[in-house]
Amino acid sequence: MKSQSSSWQIPLFLTLVALLAVIGLSSYVIINPGEAGVLSILGKAKDGVLLEGVHFKPPLVSKVDIYDVTVQKFEVPAQSSTKDLQQLSASFAINFRLDPIQVVTIRRTQGTLQNIVAKIIAPQTQESFKIAAARRTVEEAITKRNELKQDFDEALGERLQKYGIIVLDTSVVDLAFSTEFSKAVEEKQIAEQRAQRAVYVAREAEQEAEATINRAKGQAEAQRLLRETLTSELLQKQAIEKWDGKFPQVLGGNGAVPFLNLDTGKVTAPTIKP
Structure with missing residues (x-):
């Protein structure tokens, strides 16, 4: 038992x-x-x-x-139109964390982290990018990229805060434009390069012309100064310096004694009248 x-x-x-x-x-x-x-x-x-x-x-x-509730990172794509109606695409890396105090509300409204990203972060990223892109032209989006990011950060931070999501930092992973705009930018760059080349050629021709004029002026001034310095006394002095002190060995038929022409530097015979 x-x-x-x-x-x-x-x-x-x-x-x-x-x-x-x-x-x-x-x-x-x-x-x-x-x-x-x-x-x-x-x-x-x-x-x-x-x-x-x-x-x-x-x-x-x-x-x-x-x-x-540590830092999470997700990459989210976004598209928008700029102020001048150009299509602009971007990809943002969002660094965020959940507010620990609000996880109960997050649990009741969203559930899992995947739902938070798909239903909250991705749509709000799209809307925030639209706000930032609509404030500027596509060229301003390129040249003022930091301002575009600043506007995006402010809009996204305000929108996600009410869901218990704290945005710590964002970065623009990629910023792309439409094919038409890219082609227009390329054509503009080519035109600017051609214009710069034309300006360079024109300046080079202008400088060459100025150099030619300056050379001509220099030559004319040198000739003027040479004419002013070649006086009759100087010519006579140069002729005397060139004469070797010898008279010609053959006298003229009239028996006259030759003499030195100081103007030309040549020895000539005087003309004797009968």
């Missing part, structure tokens, strides 16, 4: 031990640093966020959803 009672007592005891172990393990939860938990009892989220540490909860009928 005793053997029969002990045969079912042992399994019952083991079952009770296992049940108590399950109840004990399910009666508390550990929240690690960088996490926040939301307690739900019978599917209903309870008020009060569970921060890091050990927390007790009703066993078997409760569940704790744990959210990562």
